[in-house]
Amino acid sequence: MNKIISSIAFCLLFITILSSCQQEKKLPFYGERHAETVKDAAGVEKIDTVYQTIPNWSFLNQDSIVTTNKATDGKVYVADFFFTSCTTICPTMHRNLMTVYNEFKTNPDVMFVSHTIDFKYDRPYVLKKYAQKLGVDGAKWQFLYGSKDSVYTLAEKNYLVAVGEDSTAKDGYIHQGYLVLVDKDRRIRGAYDGTKEDQVEQLKKDIPVLLAEYKK
Amino acid sequence: MRKYIINSIFLLSIVAIIVSCQNQETIDLQNYMSNGKDIYKAKCQNCHGENGEGLGQLAPPLTDSVFLKTNKNRLACIIKNGANETFTIHGKEYKEKMPAFPELADIDVAQVMVFVTNSFGNKQGFVPYTQVSTQLQNCK
DSSP, rough: HHHHHHHHHHHHHHHHHHHHHHHTTTTOOSSOOEEEEEEOOSSEEEEEEEOOOOOOOOOEEETTTTGGGEEEEEEEEEEEETTTOOOOOHHHHHHHHHHHHHTTTTOOEEEEEEOOOOOOTOOOOHHHHHHHTOOSSSEEEEBOOOOOHHHHHHHIIISSSEEEOOTSSSSSSEEOOOOEETTSSSSSEEEEEETTHHHHHHHHHHHHHHHHOOOO | OOOHHHHHHHHHHHHHHHHHHHHHHHHHHHHHHHHHHHHIIIHHHHHHHSSSOOTTTTTTOOHHHHHHHHHOOOOOOOOOOOBBBBBETTTTEEOBBBOTTTTTOOOHHHHHHHHHHHHHOOOOOOHHHHHHHHHHOOOO
């Protein structure tokens, strides 16, 4: 009898340890949050935390095709803001992002989305040429063109990345080089400085962690 | 005997001068290489890569010793003023625009040029900045 009890206790302990390990491996949530009363499956009301999400969007991609959030819905994706004539941080960001892209190339649950902030010059055909010269082909990595208003609002309000026009900057624009990791429910789960190799390595480790959250 | 001593002193001093000159050049080369590397990291590495490997078709590699040799009198001008033409590097065509670096002084251009032409498998040796200055005055 004692033996049974102790083995049950042992099993319980084991499970607790295992589940606490999983807890540790969860990525944080970024942005604003608020409490909301929701009903669970059994109809019981309870308080839940609701996190900031990326709203619906619609832009032209590098093939001049209207592309919306449907492309990324249900996928984990990495978003960033850049422009093709940027001679400072963008080449480094995309050199580093290329290594992430290559690592997850065959994973259908992972996507990449780069928004240009140069609404004057970076028309879809310019983005296409850029993508090809960078070495990107196909729909897994979308290069998106939109109006100044729509892109800048999305960057600052939703992805929490600062962007702007600045006539005193070397290339006429300023922006942060973050690579933003978004989960399948459109919540921001990570932001990595795309110019820093160690942070990009962390991103490569965090993507599988995020994917694993959905594999239960 | 006296003549012999004077002669050998003369010879010795010439040898000494040559040796010290060479030393000075080695020291200069080391200086240029280390300053040039810092400039390269800050201004060039984003496009041309840590090992001079370039970036896709967007920026050419700096590993084509033949190109760098045939164009060695133009390199200073390319670095300072940028470029917007078609270059054939390792048999591939590159035609994106390289930006100008007006903020680089002649000595900076010389240092980063010496760094590039003596790294990534290149071995062109030392070029003093006075020579680079002259090249920069004659850019087209």
